[in-house]
Amino acid sequence: MRTTVPMENTVLHIADVDKRFGGLHALSDIDLDVKEGTTHAIIGPNGAGKSTLLNVCIGRLAPDSGAVVFDGKTITGKRPYEINQMGIARVFQTAEIFPDLTLLQNTMIPAFAKRDGAFRLNAWPMVSRQREIQEEAEHWLQDVGLIEYKDRLASSLSRGDKRRLELAMGLVQHPRLLLLDEPTAGMSRHDTNATIDLLMKIKERGMTKVIIEHDMHVVFSLADRITVLAQGRIIADGKPEDVKGNPVVQEAYLGGTH
Amino acid sequence: MQMTTLRQDFLFLALFAIAVLTMPIWLDPLGANYPDLLQKFAIYGIFAIGFNILFGLTGYLSFGHAAFLGVGSYAAVWAFKLFSMNVVPALLLAMIVAGLFSAAIGYICLRRAGIYFSILTLAFAQMSYNLAYSVLTPITNGETGLQLSLQDARILDRTFGIDATGGIPFPNFFGLTMGGYGGFYFCAVLLIVCFFIALRIDRSPFGMMLRAIKSNQNRMAYTGFNTRPYAMTAFIISGMYAGLAGALLAATDPLAGAERMQWTASGEVVLMTILGGAGTLVGPIVGAGVIKYFENIFSAYNEGRLHAIFSFLPDGLENFFVTVTTPFVGEGWHLTLGIAFMLVVIFLPGGLMEGVRRIRSLFSRRKSKPEQAELAPAE
Ligand SMILES: Nc1ncnc2c1ncn2[C@@H]1O[C@H](COP(=O)(O)OP(=O)(O)O)[C@@H](O)[C@H]1O
Numbered sequence: 001m002r003t004t005v006p007m008e009n010t011v012l013h014i015a016d017v018d019k020r021f022g023g024l025h026a027l028s029d030i031d032l033d034v035k036e037g038t039t040h041a042i043i044g045p046n047g048a049g050k051s052t053l054l055n056v057c058i059g060r061l062a063p064d065s066g067a068v069v070f071d072g073k074t075i076t077g078k079r080p081y082e083i084n085q086m087g088i089a090r091v092f093q094t095a096e097i098f099p100d101l102t103l104l105q106n107t108m109i110p111a112f113a114k115r116d117g118a119f120r121l122n123a124w125p126m127v128s129r130q131r132e133i134q135e136e137a138e139h140w141l142q143d144v145g146l147i148e149y150k151d152r153l154a155s156s157l158s159r160g161d162k163r164r165l166e167l168a169m170g171l172v173q174h175p176r177l178l179l180l181d182e183p184t185a186g187m188s189r190h191d192t193n194a195t196i197d198l199l200m201k202i203k204e205r206g207m208t209k210v211i212i213e214h215d216m217h218v219v220f221s222l223a224d225r226i227t228v229l230a231q232g233r234i235i236a237d238g239k240p241e242d243v244k245g246n247p248v249v250q251e252a253y254l255g256g257t258h
Numbered sequence: 259m260q261m262t263t264l265r266q267d268f269l270f271l272a273l274f275a276i277a278v279l280t281m282p283i284w285l286d287p288l289g290a291n292y293p294d295l296l297q298k299f300a301i302y303g304i305f306a307i308g309f310n311i312l313f314g315l316t317g318y319l320s321f322g323h324a325a326f327l328g329v330g331s332y333a334a335v336w337a338f339k340l341f342s343m344n345v346v347p348a349l350l351l352a353m354i355v356a357g358l359f360s361a362a363i364g365y366i367c368l369r370r371a372g373i374y375f376s377i378l379t380l381a382f383a384q385m386s387y388n389l390a391y392s393v394l395t396p397i398t399n400g401e402t403g404l405q406l407s408l409q410d411a412r413i414l415d416r417t418f419g420i421d422a423t424g425g426i427p428f429p430n431f432f433g434l435t436m437g438g439y440g441g442f443y444f445c446a447v448l449l450i451v452c453f454f455i456a457l458r459i460d461r462s463p464f465g466m467m468l469r470a471i472k473s474n475q476n477r478m479a480y481t482g483f484n485t486r487p488y489a490m491t492a493f494i495i496s497g498m499y500a501g502l503a504g505a506l507l508a509a510t511d512p513l514a515g516a517e518r519m520q521w522t523a524s525g526e527v528v529l530m531t532i533l534g535g536a537g538t539l540v541g542p543i544v545g546a547g548v549i550k551y552f553e554n555i556f557s558a559y560n561e562g563r564l565h566a567i568f569s570f571l572p573d574g575l576e577n578f579f580v581t582v583t584t585p586f587v588g589e590g591w592h593l594t595l596g597i598a599f600m601l602v603v604i605f606l607p608g609g610l611m612e613g614v615r616r617i618r619s620l621f622s623r624r625k626s627k628p629e630q631a632e633l634a635p636a637e
Pocket residue numbers: 021024026044045046047048049050051052053
């Protein structure tokens with residue numbers, strides 16, 4: 001077992017996390033460190049517990065035991081909005097957007113959360129006068145390639161475009177840690193490549209990311225470190241080259257598809 | 259919500275103000291130009307605007323808003339009795355009391371969402387209604403209703419030497435009496451002010467957050483928002499609007515009774531908002547107007563009026579039409595309203611304002627690119 005003492009440049013430290021759903025042991029003894037500035041990929045077959053792990057990190061689920069430490073502070077037990085305000089943003093596996101609002105509004109809202117905090121009674125000034133927030137939102141809509149639809153309702157987007165919108169919603173907050181749950185699922189190959197390019201660009205700016213991904217092309221082009229989950233357990237953890245060559249992983253996961 | 263410029267909004271506000279202030283003129287041909295009804299249009303317009311800030315923006319459907327209307331009325335009558343017949347202290351007191359009352363009720367009800375929230379608000383309103391008849395009779399005067407009397411203290415009026423000589427004085431705004439057209443114009447100006455505030459809220463970041471809560475409340479939490487205080491603020495604002503409306507009801511007709519808090523009254527504002535168009539700025543006011551119009555005009559029709567209307571027809575046909583239409587007027591106005599409401603909900607789920615929008619886009623589509631319909635709906 002690895003040490004449970006967080007190292008200095010550890011942004012996220014998951015310590016001995018356990019989670020059961022009735023008889024199903026969705027997560028057992030998960031220990032994981034995410035280092036500052038890295039892209040940490042979590043891979044594993046469907047139902048391995050990857051999304052559940054992210055749910056525990058953002059306060060959507062409480063672990064049965066264990067703790068999640070972010071920037072040296074324990075975040076287990078905190079409310080989802082508090083965790084976001086501390087600097088963790090997430091892109092969900094099934095797009096979580098505001099379907100009745102426009103793309104621009106969808107992207108401005110997280111920017112307001114970042115600027116104004118969890119609550120601010122900002123009821124007199126007009127949204128259309130909040131130039132800085134609007135420009136910031138437009139900047140990220142541009143980067144994900146949706147700027148031309150900015151005044152459309154988010155509900156009108158295709159599945160892949162919703163994912164890109166959500167990516168913009170996460171990035172506009174400049175989170176200290178961005179959690180991406182299969183960000184390219186539902187995207188065309190062309191959009192997938194564009195998303196990889198975008199994530200590479202962000203990586204250069206030093207944003208720390210955890211990415212769950214099935215597409216090995218995406219994983220191996222982005223990840224600095226890979227953790228492999230199967231049936232709620234970590235079966236391998238290391239540099240991409242090591243994980244690729246690991247026979248256990250080959251058998252449990254990559255074996256069938258490679 | 260849409261990205262509008264200040265200039266567009268001021269134009270919108272100006273048009274709205276003109277439409278409201280000229281109501282005595284354009285409602286005349288419709289037979290609705292009498293002060294009592296005009297006052298009701300303005301007052302229920304305020305009630306509905308406020309209700310829409312909660313229901314239209316955040317999606318929280320309150321079935322108990324009449325409680326705040328009633329509380330506002332009681333507070334206003336007490337202000338008339340204790341302080342002054344001037345409406346200013348009455349309106350202020352009503353808004354403060356309704357605000358506090360809605361803060362207390364909102365604090366509890368907003369712990370739940372959806373149908374549970376609705377049921378909780380309904381329960382609180384019915385509780386208030388029943389308490390007004392029982393335990394709270396010292397404050398509400400029970401079934402008789404709270405009334406003014408010659409012996410009232412009216413501290414402010416007496417200290418400033420404005421005293422009643424003979425008869426109970428009528429509520430006034432520095433001399434402008436609240437009865438008749440004076441009362442209407444006073445309510446109309448407040449309606450315009452309330453509309454302006456609602457417009458600003460709608461265009462503000464706060465308003466955008468409320469719409470986001472309606473659209474996907476969970477997402478708001480994962481985006482870093484504590485949604486409870488947002489919903490709470492919307493609840494209190496709408497409660498204060500209701501309190502103001504209740505106070506104006508008491509100002510134009512100075513007595514307050516518990517029937518104003520009954521669940522049917524709470525349901526009425528829901529109907530107004532949905533009929534006109536929840537989430538739009540003008541819709542709830544239109545809905546309030548339509549329902550008050552039906553209530554007052556259609557209910558006043560009787561067989562005699564119908565005979566007069568159809569008198570141009572031959573006798574047989576006249577009798578036939580009178581027989582067919584009789585169930586829909588007089589006591590039967592509810593039937594007409596019910597049918598109208600169902601037709602709107604089925605064919606125009608966005609309310610009457612959706613009808614307006616559809617007609618407008620029909621015209622603009624001919625002129626501009628067809629993509630327009632895909633864009634965010636106006637207002
Ligand atoms: N909220 C929940 N309640 C019950 N079971 C759940 C819940 N969330 C996930 N599970 C179960 O836990 C297991 C892991 O799910 P998940 O974390 O979504 O897997 P994946 O690795 O594909 O993201 C699955 O068997 C799933 O059915």
